[in-house]
Amino acid sequence: MIPYGRQTISQDDINAVIEVLKSDYLTQGPAVPEFELAFAKAVTSQYALSVCNATSALHLACIALGVGVDDWVWTSPISFVASANCALYCGAKIDFVDIDPDSFNMCATKLEKKLFYAQLHNLPLPKVVIVVHMAGQPCDMKAISKLAKIYQFCVIEDASHGVGAEYQGVPVGSCAYSDICVFSFHPVKIITTGEGGMLTTNDVNLYNTLSLLRSHGITRSPDQLEASDEGPWYYEQQTLGFNYRMTDIQAALGFSQLSKLQGFVKKRNEIAQSYQSALEHKNIQLPQVSAGNVSSWHLYIVRVEADKHLSIFNGLRDKGILVNLHYIPIYKQPYYQGLGFSKQYCLNAEIYYQQAISLPIYPSLSHRDQMFVVEELARLVGE
Ligand SMILES: *Cc1c(COP(=O)(O)O)cnc(C)c1O
Numbered sequence: 001m002i003p004y005g006r007q008t009i010s011q012d013d014i015n016a017v018i019e020v021l022k023s024d025y026l027t028q029g030p031a032v033p034e035f036e037l038a039f040a041k042a043v044t045s046q047y048a049l050s051v052c053n054a055t056s057a058l059h060l061a062c063i064a065l066g067v068g069v070d071d072w073v074w075t076s077p078i079s080f081v082a083s084a085n086c087a088l089y090c091g092a093k094i095d096f097v098d099i100d101p102d103s104f105n106m107c108a109t110k111l112e113k114k115l116f117y118a119q120l121h122n123l124p125l126p127k128v129v130i131v132v133h134m135a136g137q138p139c140d141m142k143a144i145s146k147l148a149k150i151y152q153f154c155v156i157e158d159a160s161h162g163v164g165a166e167y168q169g170v171p172v173g174s175c176a177y178s179d180i181c182v183f184s185f186h187p188v189k190i191i192t193t194g195e196g197g198m199l200t201t202n203d204v205n206l207y208n209t210l211s212l213l214r215s216h217g218i219t220r221s222p223d224q225l226e227a228s229d230e231g232p233w234y235y236e237q238q239t240l241g242f243n244y245r246m247t248d249i250q251a252a253l254g255f256s257q258l259s260k261l262q263g264f265v266k267k268r269n270e271i272a273q274s275y276q277s278a279l280e281h282k283n284i285q286l287p288q289v290s291a292g293n294v295s296s297w298h299l300y301i302v303r304v305e306a307d308k309h310l311s312i313f314n315g316l317r318d319k320g321i322l323v324n325l326h327y328i329p330i331y332k333q334p335y336y337q338g339l340g341f342s343k344q345y346c347l348n349a350e351i352y353y354q355q356a357i358s359l360p361i362y363p364s365l366s367h368r369d370q371m372f373v374v375e376e377l378a379r380l381v382g383e
Pocket of ligand 1: 052054055056079082083132160161183184185186195196197
């Protein structure tokens, strides 16, 4: 069996976890801030805050940016459902902006058209736009942040696929063009903590709000108390928060994994390069990385002719190549259909959905296995 993605865990990762297990703190100890500091440094953001997964990170990001009932959040239809669900957790309304067929990311031109149309017709404008760096390929952040200034919305980057990627010379996560950036450390992603997530921002107020929300809305910091300190036991719940914390066990694994990030991304780029040259002249559309960007290659997504899509997909699975499809357009999910979206809401997303196949890509994928994937794919495509 060749999966489409898998974690890379080595002995030093295991040792780091064991060390925490033998220590005084399994959670709320020193490993969490250590991981956060190292992460902020790696992506060149001012602040980084770890959480229990990217879904909770997206939820907190929406709350911190003031998303509530009557607000609109716009995102990409080609993403995991969590990118849209977070708005609904806040009681807000969700809408989708179609993708660019080459990058699979939200199309900045389509976003601009939709914003212009909404303004012209007095329709609601978004409070927050959540862009997704699909497969690890950065979105057109300059264009999106320009629109954010004109139309006064906040930007969340869902960089669940994007740790280690670079946009025009700056690491994804730097928040140079966004308010908050969100990462996932699920085992199929670039680095893992089992379950885990991270938020980065350069705004101290957002950081403080997010920290409060992560832990029940409770603070003990003397400088943040609203009433007077009543004694050494004293703490205040100042807002309705959650328990979305990461454990020290996870953070130690994350810190260890982070030290290998560059190597992982390099290896993924080599595998992508090798697919590129092996599949170049076949009747397959290969993924492209925009000039000036570095992809973290979370996924390697090829597109095949729609009428052969299912047979190629099944053919690969029959050979033990566990290809996948990322993603079913979110608005097609029964739950979203129940919200009233039409079945073919976004045309480019529809075409993409009929063609896309995620091939195996992960650092420990052997050259032999990769060439097996290439051979089988070429055979099924009919060349
Ligand atoms: C994986 C993923 C998430 C959710 O991450 P979890 O850490 O599993 O909560 C959100 N958005 C995208 C684009 C993802 O790929």
